[in-house]
Amino acid sequence: MKPANLLSWILQLAVSAVLVMAATGKLMSRPESVAMFQQLDFDPGGRYLVGALELVAALLLLTPQSIVWGAVLGWGIMTGALIAHGSRLGFQGDEGQGGLMAAAVWIGCTVVIFLRRKQSQSLRRMFARSDDEGRSDAP
Amino acid sequence: MPTESFSRHAQTMPKALSVDLIRLARFANTMLLLLPALFFAAGYYISFYFHILTVASLFLLLVNFSYRHVQKDHALLRNFGIIGQGRYLIESLGPEFRQYLFLNDREERPFNRTERSEVYRKAKNVDSSDSFGTLLDYGATEIKLRHSMFPTREGGVRPFRVTFGNRSGVTRPYTLKNPMLVSAMSFGSLGQNAIRAIARGAARAGIPMNTGEGGYPKYHLMEGADVIFQIGTAKFGVRNSDGELDETALRELANHEQIRMIEIKFSQGAKPGKGGLLPAEKITPEIAKLRGVPMGEDVVSPPYQKECHDVPSTVAFIARIQDLVEIPAGIKLCIGSFKEFHDFVREMKRQNRFPDFITIDGGEGGTGAAPAAFMDRIGLPLYPALYGVVKILEREGVRDRVKLLAAGKLINAGRQLTAFALGADACYTARGFMLALGCIQALECGRNTCPVGITTHDPQLQAGLDPELKAARVAHYVENTQRDLKEMLVATGKCCPSELSVSNLFIPSGSNLWQFVDKEPLLREALQTETESVAPTPHSES
Structure with a gap:
């Protein structure tokens, strides 16, 4: 296995582990999770939505065909988390711990997207067919 | 800088409405910069749910940035960003749409819709008769078969048989x-x-x-x-x-x-x-x-x-x-x-x-x-x-x-x-x-x-x-x-396909065959006397 792939897999595993933990907290309505989302006026719909998306992202990250999509989804959720911490919750205290964790996962996702950028060719092909010389007369 | 006459002209003529794609794209690219801020404000003051849109627009902004400042393969994406993808997206559906909707029945190549549907109908064993008249450009290029006043009588068509290898005497012709x-x-x-x-x-x-x-x-x-x-x-x-x-x-x-x-x-x-x-x-x-x-x-x-x-x-x-x-x-x-x-x-x-x-x-x-x-x-x-x-x-x-x-x-x-x-x-x-x-x-x-x-x-x-x-x-x-x-x-009055000859064809001057028979000097030289464009071939004249 290439070093880049190895690094990517380590990050994927770590990120999905955090995502799964965070998702169980939200989906099982742990009090601290509920309190946090109430503070955001995002409870319960937002809590379930984010929890479900976190699970999906973790699954995608562990499926070889969709790693980059899982990372993109994880990146989006963590961007939201950073916004929440930045605008309402802050980075201090018990809740702040979650914010730091979100920042770490955000970085992890960004690195995975970069390492798996070749896979996102499929994204480009889906839209532009840029590598399809047979049909595209794209300039 | 518009000249005086141009600006006067512009004043007198009411401006016709048109879509300026270049300006539209520039406008979209500018708006894309504002969107995340807009949604963030909504998320902050109205409801946290708006932050879902904040994240989505941030993502779009990043994709747009990579199109405009990272990739260099496509000038269109570099100049217009994500909105330039519209061209490729729609273009990629072009072949399908042309076939479904926009090409007429006689336009497609190599086989047009009429030719294809004739085969489909034969294959499905359904009626394959058409109505009202031919869709071909009847006068110009289509080779036609000359029929006879006296079609072949019932039972007159011989069963088709062609044997390979009988002349060279193979064991299993x-x-x-x-x-x-x-x-x-x-x-x-x-x-x-x-x-x-x-x-x-x-x-x-x-x-x-x-x-x-x-x-x-x-x-x-x-x-x-x-x-x-x-x-x-x-x-x-x-x-x-x-x-x-x-x-x-x-x-x-x-x-x-x-x-x-x-x-x-x-x-x-x-x-x-x-x-x-x-x-x-x-x-x-x-x-x-x-x-x-x-x-x-x-x-x-x-x-x-x-x-x-x-x-x-x-x-x-x-x-x-x-x-x-x-x-x-x-x-x-x-x-x-x-x-x-x-x-x-x-x-x-x-x-x-x-x-x-x-x-x-x-x-x-x-x-x-x-x-x-x-x-x-x-x-x-x-x-x-x-x-x-x-x-x-x-x-x-x-x-x-x-x-x-x-x-x-x-x-x-x-x-x-x-x-x-x-x-x-x-x-x-x-x-x-x-x-x-x-x-x-x-x-x-x-x-x-x-x-x-x-x-x-x-x-x-x-x-x-x-x-x-x-x-x-x-x-x-x-x-x-x-x-x-x-x-x-039967319409030609023959009993088997091998009885047909060039004289059974009507070859219009627009057909490549006519051009060829008439003008190919090599063939004419090789065959010495090809003056008639539709000379009957010897093996048909029994």
Whole structure:
């Protein structure tokens, strides 16, 4: 296995582990999770939505065909988390711990997207067919 | 800076509404910068739910940034960002939309909708009569059959019979009972379901099927159909490690009871002067094994048969194969130069060895994969080529020594009868049978993505092609085309297709055949006196 792939897999595993933990907290309505989302006026719909998306992202990250999509989804959720911490919750205290964790996962996702950028060719092909010389007369 | 007169003009003329795509794109790119801030504010002051949009717009912003400042492949994306993708997105649907909605019934190539639906209806065995009148440009280019005032009487049409190999005295001559043959399609270019469906249908209709240059014809033989084995330029299935003919393998193959004839391919109408091409995407382990080629790279056959470097060695090579096997052996080629072909025939005469049949493939012939330059620009069209070949053979007095097969878009009775009138003994078609299988002319044969599962090895795509159902369609297609052929023959007052001659054709001046007959100096020189554009051929005047 290439070093880049190895690094990517380590990050994927770590990120999905955090995502799964965070998702169980939200989906099982742990009090601290509920309190946090109430503070955001995002409870319960937002809590379930984010929890479900976190699970999906973790699954995608562990499926070889969709790693980059899982990372993109994880990146989006963590961007939201950073916004929440930045605008309402802050980075201090018990809740702040979650914010730091979100920042770490955000970085992890960004690195995975970069390492798996070749896979996102499929994204480009889906839209532009840029590598399809047979049909595209794209300039 | 507008000049004075221009600005005055602009004041007096009310501005017409129009969409300025460039300004629209600039506006969109600017707005994209503002969106995240807008949504963030909404998320902060109104409801946290708005932050979902904040994240989405941030993502879009990043994608847009990468289009505009990172990638350099597409100038359009670099200048206009994500909105430039609209062009590619819509353009990529173009082929489908043109076929569904925008091209009229006579516009599509290679087969227009009317031609295709005629085959579909024959294959499905439903009524194929049309209403109100022809859609063809009747006056200008279409070759027409001249009918007779006295159509053939009931029972007057003789059953079709053409025997191959009786002149050269092979042990197992082959008699064709139907004027249509399945032209060369290899396992490799087609998937196994498609091959088996055609083979089963061919067996039912009693017509032979050409294997194409795909190595041992495992799937062609499965359904009990008669098979014509093609020796391609790479000799898949009968090659030794040096790429030369493996005589033992050929003799073994030729002894198979289903293999009725051998066809040596010199060139193909779609890409004369270029060997067969199987793209890497379509090479499965099984194909690699049947052909004896590596996986993961395109398989390109040489443009020539290794043993044939001039006319005498070519005739000798054909004779060598005829001596090896006990079945008729012929050749397939697309005509480039009549002088060359004339020399070839003279050499056959000198050595007194003739192939049992010659297949003339027109430049309009089809293929799974070929460079556009070859498909579009090389090879004589079938009708002029066939006409010239017949004339040369007649001039040399050897027309009766070989049978002539014609190939090149002969998917309906009209085109087939034209070929008969020009001197063909039987007609090959490949794409006609693909259409009968349900080909929708997606033009993706070389990409392993055939949406109807014909030219693909993807099991998921092949799953849509049910061999039993499609075999019935193949058989119906043959039967119904034959019925058309017979009815048209009756209209001409003839008893069998071989009685037709050029004088049964009306050739308008817009047809390439007329141009050719009238103006081709080489042919005229070779045939000395070709003053009449529609001279009757001797073999028709009995």
